[in-house]
Amino acid sequence: MDKSASGEDSDNIDWNTDDELEIQGDTAFSSSSTLTTRGTEAFASSGEASSSSGVPNSKLVNHFVGMGFPEKQVLKAIEENGEEDTDSILNTLLTYSTLEDSPPKQLCVNSDPISSDYEENLPDDLSDLDGWSENETEDNTSSLSEEHKNLLSLESTGSLSEKEKMLLSLANMGYTVEESSIAMERCGPEASIAELTDFICAAQLSREADIYLPDDDLKPRYNGVSKIKKRKFFEICKKKNDPETETIRLPNPMIGFGVPSMQPENINRSLPDSAIGPPFFYYENVALAPKGVWDTISRFLNDIEPEFVDSKYFCATARKRGYVHNLPVQNRFPLVPLPPLTIQQAFPLSKRWWPQWDMREKLNCIQTAIGSAKLTERIRNALERFDGDPPTSVQKFILDECRKWNLVWVGRNKVAPLEPDEVEMLLGFPKNHTRGGGISRTDRYKSLGNSFQVDTVAYHLSVLKDMFPSGINLLSLFSGIGGAEVALHRLGIKLKNVVSVEKSKVNRDIVRSWWEQTNQTGNLIDFEDVQALDGDRLEEVISYVGGFDLIIGGSPCNNLAGSNRVSRDGLEGKDSSLFYDYFRILDLVKSIMSRSS
DNA sequence: CTCATGATGACCCTACTA
């Protein structure tokens, strides 16, 4: 609707290849091929290298001249970067050549022809539920305490002290400012959010927590917890103070309790009684989180050992994730048809252009951002200086960038980032799952980058098929583009009622659209905000659907993920702390369901 | 053999600009 550009689906990047072959450097190949050093690092450590004398090391200059760069540029690049950092010199040289050689650019316009207004489609008898969802989430500060609002307004002015920031975090998690203050006093100024929440939980439980007291201001939003839980919380607190508690380590190979092609030597999976369903639950997040994060997650989720799995055993791309769940691990089966397992199988057309020195068989983790056009241009310019294989140092530069940005070969000397529909395929979604309906290309990459790998999750969920032949009721938190829903559907597990909570409207629209296109016969009810899902609302939903069979969700990872250079704050980060809402809601659902059964 | 040390590589990203 808002896009007026109309574009065909044809290859929209068509650099004028022939124009730029004649740039300097035919002399390059012969001289560079005589070099015996592996990579440019050798020069940095060579004894001849004279530092800061102002006269560049002639060997170093010759090296780059030998690669086909003009001497003038080489001298300039060395001057800018110093002699030590040969990688930067190379990078600068490649930038120079890009600037000089850049061909006339064609804009890459990828318009989405499909646009549809989608209508809310809720069961009539749930219209009231929908109503409160919409109303509350429009302005979800309306139900907050005065103290909480004050903190929020202070936050916007950036004038919060450390203590106030902590208070705000706790308040955002649903605790009252008062109980949070008490906890902070008792636990001391150094206490982490996890310690504080543990303290609050323990305090809660120690004062008659099983009794439902809706008007008690000191009560957090989750309530009605069992006595087993009470004991559990004290164990949590005790364990944390034990210095000998060893941290969780990642397995190698990262195959969890097994992947279709491989089984670990010994599977010893024993769940604590308190963890045994119903309901089943399944929690997901990035495996390579800062230290201690998985210990905390595991501690909150019944001390269940996380199952760490790399999706490279299920598809052509890596995706290292941890899954905490109480599902059985025997008799799993994979989705069929099996997806391509290597880059070559996934992109057969690329084989023609794939240089023999690029040995990648699997792609790295698909992220939310893609490589830039300038980079792929630099790579092409670097390659076109040579008739045959480029020197090792250039190969290394290109391979490093290809790995960093998941580039694939799409033409002679041409690499490119993956297209959104290729990402959909790699992650196990139907083609065009995220396309159209008003979502931008950038947002498609973002939503896909934040999603499950469907084949991996489906393998874990496959055990549900025999257990629930008539279908399941699903509570899906942080649904995103519906990875869990797609996985269950592809497994042939009927979705009776799906309550889906997802903040992003474009993502909700994607799931709704998928739901309609797949002729589902169940009900899809969606909410926006996990934090607004309190005990009362869950009771309403549970009494409507008759209890959940599976509670699934992967809470935000952006404060845990390695790619975040700005706010990798751990589980207490602004978004990743929503994990505690997964825990809170899971706990509530369990206690509500155990009360009513 | 164990252990310390350093090198290498991967990473569900955010903030700015035009």
Place this chain on the structure above:
DNA sequence: TAGTAGGGTCATCATGAG
């Protein structure tokens, strides 16, 4: 809205000393 630049943590591996 797309494009661009931007750093640090952690696990693994190789190496060498004890």
